[in-house]
Amino acid sequence: MIRPKVSRLALIIGALLYTGCLCYAATFNTDFLAGESAKADLSRFYSTSELPAGRYDIDIYLNNDWKGRFDINIQNDGKDIYLFNEDLSRLGIKIDKNQLSESNLSKDEILLTKIIYEGTANLDVPKLSLHLVVPQAYVKNELKGYIDPAFWDRGIPGAMLSYNANYYHTQNRNKQNRDHENEDNVYVSLNSGLNLFGWQLRDQSSYHYTRSNGDKWSNNTRYLQRGISSINSELRIGDSYTSSDLFDSFRFRGINLKTDMRMYPDAWQGFSPIVRGVAQTNALVKITQNNVVIYQGNVPPGAFAIDTILPTGSGGDLLVEVTEADGRTNSFTVPFSSVPNMMKEGLGKYDISAGKTHIANSRYKPNFFQASYQYGFNNVLTGYTGTIISKDYYSLLLGSGFNLPIGAVSIDVSQSSAKFDNSPTMKGQSYKLAYSRYIPQTKTNFSLAAYRYSTKNYLTLIDAIDLHDWISNGYNQQYYSHQKNTFNINLNQNLGSGAGSLFLSGTFRDYWGTQNKSREYQMGYSNSLGKVNYSLTASRVRYNINETESKEEQRYYLMLSIPFELFGYPAYLTNNISVNESHYDNSNVGLSGSAGPSNRLNYHFNISDQKSGSTTTSANLTYKTSVSTLSSSYSQSTEYRQMGLGAIGSLVAYQGGILAANQVGETFAIIDAPGTANASVNGDKSMVTNNSGKLLIPYLSPYRKNAIMLDTSEVSEDAAELIGNIRDVAPYSGAITHIGFKTDQRKTFVFYAAQADGKPLPFGTEIVDSEGNSLGYVGQGSMVFLRAEKLPQQIYIRIGQLGEKSCTINDPQPEMGSTANICR
Structure with a gap:
């Protein structure tokens, strides 16, 4: 693809030409100039003949929504812009095929004005962007946040390493524990990766060392992955974890497609x-939920279907109001509650895994196959199913979710069968019921209430593997314990403006094969008094001491948080008090806050008092640099003293070198703006380019538009000039996206010059080098402004529109007050 280089002159001309729409150029009123400058010929500044024709990569925006980067063809002195036919479907404009067939165009390209109807187009040449404004009637009803897969960026090849390293030295003051009087502890977590040919290799490993136990390396996951846009899926090969949507998640080695x-x-x-x-x-259709407008839009006469409503966490029925053109209004209600596994109407979701189980501390690693599928049949019903097949084991699950006026309900049934050596086959069932409901009248939210009952012979695959090891170790199968009943509830009650909120949560579990039970209930109240935030929590916990004994405790907590300013920076004073069985247990008083440029320094000081009479003091400091986050800690009590150091950060290697950052996420970007050191990104002063104009942006949203704006307001005066400071990218998940900004790294020279007769040079006169390349112009007061890598030995001043007159300055002197720069 041929893309002519846009010169500095073309950019200036283009900016003048395209400040409104594709229309006639504006002219400059020379009456504002005085003296010799009034005779200047400025016609070339608004002449379209100097805008280069050719093909360009341009960011196109439709009604302020970024549609992607398109290859366009500019012709006819910039008056005509052509798009390629293959790109029309991605633009999001409704196309009249009959109108296109009548147009006198090539078979591969179409004139932009043929498809924007009564709309306008604004070509921003310096920013290399094209802004289209088209009436909504001619715009396709595309869903919010969606970017055409053709514009997803797989990124560039590169390697990365994220680290979280911590060192602790502990001095034990307990005279009864002299064996561990001094202990050193090192823990390093490493997340590494390699991106190549659109594939991504990922590894999560850790290193642990103690003076008493030595060192140990361990690996958690290691896999190869790739996004597949044609089927909206991700393929993963290696060590990973199965999905927890329908079955319990476990580690395995194999392949996953979901x-x-x-x-x-x-x-x-x-x-x-x-x-x-x-x-x-x-x-006009307006949709409100809990008295908040979540959608408003116009619809034509006839039936309509609105599928662009964003999911909300709290739920709540939808009130739909339809206002006709003559003012008539009718309304109706659409129920809206949700439980896990529910899907939008017409949308399906699958997850397939196959390989060998790798469950920690288990010697038994059978092969397995797991598959699940969920599908939304309509607004009311979602169906889901799944199966696991392994050696001597299978499980089948069937379930449905319902969006009802009384709330969302899901019901599912599982059947399992497991066979063990010298033992009868165990077959059992498990039943689950879940409920969720938001009541707007009372502002009560049942976020989830779930109950599961499993028969004695029902086993999950994890249970079956555990029982296989249990029998292999010589234990009696009869005494193997696994879950029988499980109940969870979460309720939140908003008490109204200024009255605070209540919450209630509870968990209960009992087991087959043992008398052990566990349960925990919590109830709490939170509110604020002025700037003071406080909460009260009461809980009752039953936990197991051993196989036959258990204990119950009642616990109460009071938490206070008081925000204030300390030396002009935000800070918080906190106080937590805990009471156990009507007896004082412990309390903590803490001071935390931030300071420094962009709040890079964070601190936390704490004093803790225990019912035993011991007091612990601790201090933690973290400082965020441009390449790493450093931390230090110190704590001391009557029994021990501990000091710690830590560092968190990332290193990324690619063709352009090695860069460091605090810590990158799964998807990130590399900024490359040569010559613009200390430029910040999206207003964040903690993220600035290095001396080479490069920077790691640690987090991007995959498959979504990410707007990147480079701010050069604080770069040095001799920094390169940025040509366009905004870029939009939509990366694949896990991609290393390279975002290059064009810069002009030539130096700027400003000095006075005059004609041989002492008269000033005409305003706007062009300056060129010996090869005719444009270097700059003459400004007001005969000041010469030019840009070059170094000042030429000779510069030429063209006078007149066609440059019919010219003079030369030999060995120009860049000093502002120099009188030696005479054009002869």
Whole structure:
């Protein structure tokens, strides 16, 4: 693809030409100039003949929404812009094929003005962007947040290493524990990766050392992955974990292919109903939830279906109001509650894994196959199913989720069969019921209430593997314990403005094969008094001491948080008090806050008092640099003294070198703006380019538009000039995205010059070098402004529109007050 270089002159001309729409150029009123400058010929500044024709990569925005980077063809002195036919579907404009067939165009390209109807186009040449404003009637109804997969960026090859390293030295003052009087502890967590040919290799490992036990390396996951846009899925090969959507998650080595919901529009990422109705005229549809407008838009006469409602966490029925063109209004309600596994109507989700189990501390590692599928049949019903097949084991699950006026309900049934050596086959069932409901009248939210009952012979695959090891170790199968009943509830109650909120949560479990039970109930109240935030919590906990004994405790907590300013920076004073069985247990008083540029320094001081009479003091400091986050800690009590150091950061190697950052996420970017040191990104002063103009942006949202704006307001005066400071990217998950900014690294020279007769040079006169390359212009007061890598030995001043007159300055002197720069 041929893309002519856009010169500095072309950029200036283009900016003058395209400040409104594709229309006639503006002219400059020379009456504002005085003296010799009034005779200057400025026509070339608004002449379209100097805008280079050719093909360019341009960011196109439709009604302020970024549609991607397109290859466009600029012709006819910039008056005509052509798009390629293959890109039309990605633009999001409704195309009239009959109108296109009538147009006198090539078979591969179409004139932009043929498809924007009554709209306008604004070509911003310096920023290499094209802004289209098109009436909504001609724009496709695309879902919020969706970027066409053709514009997803797989990134560049590169390697990365994220580390979290901590060292602790402990001095034990307990005279009864002299064996560990001094202990050193080192823990390093490493997340590394390699991106190559669109594939991503990932590894999560850790190193642990203690003076008493030596060192140990361990690996958690190691896999190869790749996003597959054609089926909205992600493929993963290696050591990983199975999905926990329908079955318990476990570690395995093998292959996994699953739907990646992040590739879908925002409104499809979770359950939300499709709102259907009928409009008699051109009508306005407004949808509110819990007295908040979540959608508003115009619809034509006839049936309509709105599927762009974003999922909300709290739920709550939708009130739909349809206002006709003549003012008539009708309304109706659409139920909206959700439980896990519910899907939007018409949307399916699958997850397939196959390989060998790798469960910690288990010698038995059978091969297995696991598959699950969820599908939204309509606004009311979601169906889901799954199966696990392994050696001497299988499990089958069937379930449904319902969005009902009384709330969301899900019911599922599982059947399992497991066979063991010299033992009868164990077959059992498990039943689960879940409920979720938000009551707007009382502002009560049942976020989830779930109950599961499993028969004695029902086993998950993890249970079956554990029982296999149990029998292999010579234990009696009869005494193997596994879950029988499980109950969870979470309730939140908003008490209204200024009255605070209540919450209630509870968990209960009992088991087959043992008398052990565990349960925990919590109830709490939180509110604020002025700037003081406080909460009260009461809990009752039953836990197991051994196989036959258990203990119950009642615990009470009071927590206070008081925000204030310390030396002009935000700080918090906190106080936590704990009471156990009506007796004082412990209390903590803490001071935390931040300071320094961009709040890079964070601190926390704490004093803890125990019922035993011991007091512990601790201090923690962290400092965020541009390449790493450093930390230190110190704590002391009557029994021990501990000092610690830590560092968190990332290193990334690519073709352009090695860069360091605090810590990068799964998806990140490399900024490359040569010659612009100390430029910040998106207003964050803690993220600035290094001396080479490079920077790691630690986090990007995959499959979404990420706007990157480079701010050069604080770069040095001799820094390169940025040509366009905004870029938009939509990366694949796990990609290393390279974002290059064009810069002009030539130096700027400003000095006075005059004609041989002492008269000033005409304003706007062009300055060129010996090869005719444009270097700059003459400004007001005969001041010469030019940019070059180094000042030429000779510069030429062209006078007149066609440059019919010229003079030369030999060995120009860049000093501002020099009178030696005479043009002869």
